[in-house]
Amino acid sequence: MTPFAELPPPPYYAVIFSSLRTPDDDTGYAAMADRMVELAREQPGFLGVESARGEDGFGITVSYWASEEAIRAWRAHAEHRIARETGRSTWYQHYELRVARVERAYALPVHRRDPMS
Amino acid sequence: MTPFAELPPPPYYAVIFSSLRTPDDDTGYAAMADRMVELAREQPGFLGVESARGEDGFGITVSYWASEEAIRAWRAHAEHRIARETGRSTWYQHYELRVARVERAYALPVHRRDPMS
Numbered sequence: 001m002t003p004f005a006e007l008p009p010p011p012y013y014a015v016i017f018s019s020l021r022t023p024d025d026d027t028g029y030a031a032m033a034d035r036m037v038e039l040a041r042e043q044p045g046f047l048g049v050e051s052a053r054g055e056d057g058f059g060i061t062v063s064y065w066a067s068e069e070a071i072r073a074w075r076a077h078a079e080h081r082i083a084r085e086t087g088r089s090t091w092y093q094h095y096e097l098r099v100a101r102v103e104r105a106y107a108l109p110v111h112r113r114d115p116m117s
Numbered sequence: 118m119t120p121f122a123e124l125p126p127p128p129y130y131a132v133i134f135s136s137l138r139t140p141d142d143d144t145g146y147a148a149m150a151d152r153m154v155e156l157a158r159e160q161p162g163f164l165g166v167e168s169a170r171g172e173d174g175f176g177i178t179v180s181y182w183a184s185e186e187a188i189r190a191w192r193a194h195a196e197h198r199i200a201r202e203t204g205r206s207t208w209y210q211h212y213e214l215r216v217a218r219v220e221r222a223y224a225l226p227v228h229r230r231d232p233m234s
Contacts, residue, residue, distance in 0.1 A: 003175040004213055014217050018167045050135045052169040052177045058120040060169045060177040095225045096121055100131050100217035108212045
């Protein structure tokens with residue numbers, strides 16, 4: 001499965017979540033993270049998500065949404081709220097969350113190594 | 118050193134760069150990545166950068182800028198252009214780049230584990 005989100009042309013919205021994990025409760029964290037992605041996919045206006053975390057425990061997850069309203073609804077989702085509480089108390093040493101409006105997007109041309117192109 | 122960017126209050130701009138590395142030329146890549154961060158820090162309007170890459174080779178780097186003009190100037194920087202060329206030909210299997218305007222920002226309260234707070 002590709003780690004890249006397949007998104008429509010801009011504009012759309014991005015929630016940029018950068019976080020530093022505690023060393024605590026890896027199993028619970030992994031289960032929660034999977035569940036949150038599964039749940040996010042069911043939300044109206046969800047467009048996609050990309051996520052990376054290094055061995056130092058620092059990670060960035062960017063979720064993409066059709067509108068600010070979709071982000072607000074996801075923020076208010078009961079199960080997501082509970083996960084956030086446990087995140088704050090247990091899983092994260094620190095995090096930063098930024099909401100942004102994506103205005104332009106580019107990608108590496110897919111066939112760049114094709115000698116005929 | 119903290120992996121978090123220390124940013125002014127929004128609005129500001131984010132360049133969200135997600136990429137999948139090739140297995141090729143790790144040494145050259147690491148040197149280029151360090152040099153690009155060093156060079157970006159010298160650019161007018163640069164605010165900060167956060168970066169994470171997992172063992173699967175998928176990574177996200179978000180750089181933050183004061184204005185769209187600052188992003189354009191960085192895009193035109195000669196040494197950055199050369200690095201991008203090598204990125205396209207050698208280091209990246211694929212990448213996506215999205216330019217966004219950050220409108221709101223939140224952080225985990227720093228002293229949440231202080232029993233007096």
